[in-house]
Amino acid sequence: AQSVTQLDSQVPVFEEAPVELRCNYSSSVSVYLFWYVQYPNQGLQLLLKYLSGSTLVKGINGFEAEFNKSQTSFHLRKPSVHISDTAEYFCAVSQGGSEKLVFGKGTKLTVNP
């Protein structure tokens, strides 16, 4: 069975600092990988996804993630965060060929001035 581990439940950073949110997954077959963001009182929004091809994926709002098959990781990065990036971030995986998503527990990113 697939599982997703987000190692950090909370990440506080200062504005304009870089940030990395970690995500590891376990699966014995090919997977699709996703990062979603949830702002307060809003639904999850897709930040980026990896289906195939280049392992470095660029998403919205300046975020990017790198798929590392050997380390089964899909860490999310942003070189300089803004206060508006404060939100909950979820990593998710689906087994290739399935639409079902398995989510990690989420990482709460707090950007402080």
Added chain:
Amino acid sequence: GAVVSQHPSWVICKSGTSVKIECRSLDFQATTMFWYRQFPKQSLMLMATSNEGSKATYEQGVEKDKFLINHASLTLSTLTVTSAHPEDSSFYICSAPRGVRPGDTQYFGPGTRLTVL
């Protein structure tokens, strides 16, 4: 962008009553929709897959007689929590993929907070 709405956004009910939650795709059609449950500080757990025109598919451990799903049209799926009890209190979220291929982006509703007294 694609929008998925949920109604109501929050509901409080008495133990033993039934509650219906609607999920609508506002600007696209969805033959499949998904229902999730989210506990505080935990991840979203997939409950079931709603299929337009056929029976829903439930994940292991989810009681299909308790969580009734009806996918009445290509833009509407409903989740009815029957004979609700306090342990059913949770945040329920639906999603709909825009497209039919695995990997197509799923769009999420804002969620429904259910509190059972």
